[in-house]
Amino acid sequence: MAHAQSKKKSDGGSGGSSSGYNTGIGLRGGGYSSGLTIKHFLGNKNGVALEALLTTEYKARGARLTLLGEKHKTVADVKGLQFYYGAGFHAGSYQGRHYFSDTRYYKGRKGEVYFDNRTYMRDEETYIAFGADLILGLEYKIEDLPFVIGVDYKPFFDVFNGYTGFYNDAAVSLRFTF
Incomplete structure (x- = not known):
C-alpha cells in the first residue's frame, strides 16, 4: 500500500503522463501564427503527446490546422520543467497575398539607366496550403x-498555389490543464 501511494505522488497524480497533467487547452501567441492549442498525453508514461494548433496568421486572412506528435523529457530533475521535440503536418486556407512587382533596370543608348518603380500588388484569390512542421520547446x-x-x-515548410517556402515561427503558450 505504501509503495502504491509513493508511486502516485511521483508522477504528480497525472494518471498516466510524466508531465504532471493529461490534457491542456489554451492560447498560443507567435510570430507567424497565433490561436488555440490543445495538447493531450497518451495513456502511458513515456512522455508522448499529441498537440493540435488552430491558428490564424496576422499577414494573411485564413486559418491553419496543425497536428504534431511530441516527445517530452524532464530537464535536469527540475520538477515541472520539460523539454520536448516533435514533428507533424498542417493544412489551411489563405485569402489574398501581398507582394511587390520586380524592379527592372534598362540601359539606354547613351548610357542612361532607366528603371520601373516597385509596385505593391495584392490579389484576392483563395489559396489552399499544406506542409510539414517540426517543433522544439520548453x-x-x-x-x-x-x-x-x-x-x-x-x-515549417509550406506549399501553396505552386509556391513553396520555409518559415520560422516561435511562440509562447499558456494552457489550462486537467
Whole structure:
C-alpha cells in the first residue's frame, strides 16, 4: 500500500503522463501564427503527446490546422520543467497575398539607366496550403496551479498555389490543464 501511494505522488497524480497533467487547452501567441492549442498525453508514461494548433496568421486572412506528435523529457530533475521535440503536418486556407512587382533596370543608348518603380500588388484569390512542421520547446507546469506555460520554436515548410517556402515561427503558450 505504501509503495502504491509513493508511486502516485511521483508522477504528480497525472494518471498516466510524466508531465504532471493529461490534457491542456489554451492560447498560443507567435510570430507567424497565433490561436488555440490543445495538447493531450497518451495513456502511458513515456512522455508522448499529441498537440493540435488552430491558428490564424496576422499577414494573411485564413486559418491553419496543425497536428504534431511530441516527445517530452524532464530537464535536469527540475520538477515541472520539460523539454520536448516533435514533428507533424498542417493544412489551411489563405485569402489574398501581398507582394511587390520586380524592379527592372534598362540601359539606354547613351548610357542612361532607366528603371520601373516597385509596385505593391495584392490579389484576392483563395489559396489552399499544406506542409510539414517540426517543433522544439520548453514547458513548465506551475506547481499547485492548473496551468502550463511554454515557449517553442516551430519551423515549417509550406506549399501553396505552386509556391513553396520555409518559415520560422516561435511562440509562447499558456494552457489550462486537467
